[in-house]
Amino acid sequence: MTRTSSSSAAVAERDTVPAPRRPSVSRRVLLQIGRKIVAAVVVLWGAATVAFFAQTALPGDRxxxxxxxxxxxxxxxxxxxxxxxxxxxxxxxxxxxxxxxxxxxxxxxxFGTSYQQFRPVTAIIGEQLGATVILSLTAILFAWILMVVWVTLTAGRGPRIGGVGSTVDVFAAGLPAYWLGIILLLVFGLGLRWFPVLSGNGVNGLILPALTLAIPLAGFMSQSTRAEFERALDQPFVLSARMRGMGDWGIRLRHVLRHAIIPAVTLSGWALGATLSGAVIVESIFNRPGIGSVLVGAVNSQDLPVVVGIVTLVAVVYVVANLLVDIVYTIVDPRMEVS
Incomplete structure (x- = not known):
């Protein structure tokens, strides 16, 4: 009788102890966003520190x-x-x-003053930044178009077509920008004469440089999107749509694609920084205005403030773009941890 009473008292006491309170969803979201912002600031601080001490470590008196x-x-x-x-x-x-x-x-x-032009580095970069941003955004748009068309055509079509699609993804993702740009220039500029050899500022001269950046990017995005696309094709909502009489293309474009492009959205933050850095090579190949030509000239003349300014700017864009993508994902789904 005493043992039973003790057990009942222990159970009653345990039930009266309040359970530890879990943080609310909004608090968890704010904590995750705060950690991501701190991590982004640390990365930017590290990049700036490396850039500064790289200048001081050069041989000779500055x-x-x-x-x-x-x-x-x-x-x-x-x-x-x-x-x-x-x-x-x-x-x-x-x-x-x-x-x-x-x-x-x-x-x-x-960002300091140019050693050679005697002007603020921000002014020098600002004069050419617009052309590079237009090139980068156009390349990302082209990459999305290529990725959506290619994955929709080849994903879930059987092992033979799917294998060809995956192989093309890997091949495209591994193409070096300098090699691809020269090939496109030789074929479509010098050979077919569809596009100008010297790009300049015209819309027609934007196509080949943007494709040079977009094709490898589309390969990366297709690799991550293809697996999600094929996984979505096996979901019950696809069977339900087929039972309602919807055609294959309607299912792929209206239902499957929106579930499969989440990895590509994640890569878009990385893509903005990647295209900005890749524009340095592409603008040199196609003789386009932009921060790429400014960087090449600064390197040749050893204008360190301009070089460091452009490198720092690319790092800032890369980190901020990825931070914004992380924050959006955290708000949409607090359970999702985006690296």
Whole structure:
């Protein structure tokens, strides 16, 4: 009797202890978003730090390098000339002070002054950034069109057609941009003369550079979308649509595709940074205006502030684009963790 009473009391006491409260959905969402923002800030800080110390690690005196760039030749510099440059760029200050000044400038959107053009780096990049952004967005649009058409045509069509589709995905994803751009230029520019050899600013000159970036990107997106597409074809809602008399193309485009493109949406954040960095090569091949031509000229003239500014800008775009995709996924489904 005593044992039974003790057990009943223990059960009653256990039932009266309140269960630990789980954080609400909104709180979990905010925590996940906060962690992603902190991680993005850390990545950007690391990229900026590497860029700064890469400049200081170069051999030679920075003041002498700046003067030689301006003069276009190497010369022996007087102490007065070096002192003037050191004062202008703050090179005489302790390295840690220069580092924090550099970080503060980045936060304010100040990438420094060009060694060669004597102008703010932000102004130099801003003049050519629009052309590169248009090229990148056009390439992403082309990649989506190619991916949707190719996956819809070949996914779930049997082992033979599906195997061909998967092989083309892998082949396209592995194409180097410089090689593909030259081939497209030789075939459609010099051979068929459908597009201009020198792209310039015209719409017709945008097609080949955008396809050069879009084809490998479409291959990456197709690889991730194909598996989801074939998995969606086996879902009950597909059988239900067929029983209602809907045709195969209607099922694929209206029902299956919207379930299969989630991986491609995730890759779109990465794609924006990838196309911006790939534009450096493509703009050089097709002689297009943009930050690619600016970067090539800065590298050739050893204009380090411009080089670091463009590299930092690409890193910022890449990280911010992926952060926005992560935040959208977290809001849509808090259970989903996007890397």
């Amino acid at each position: 003041a002498t390098v700046i003067l030689n760039i301006r003069a276009g030749q190497a010369q022996v510099r007087t102490p007065a000339e070096l002192a003037q440059i050191n004062a202008q760029y703050g090179l005489q200050r302790p390295l840690i002070v220069q580092y924090f000044d550099y970080l503060g400038g980045l936060v304010r959107g100040d």
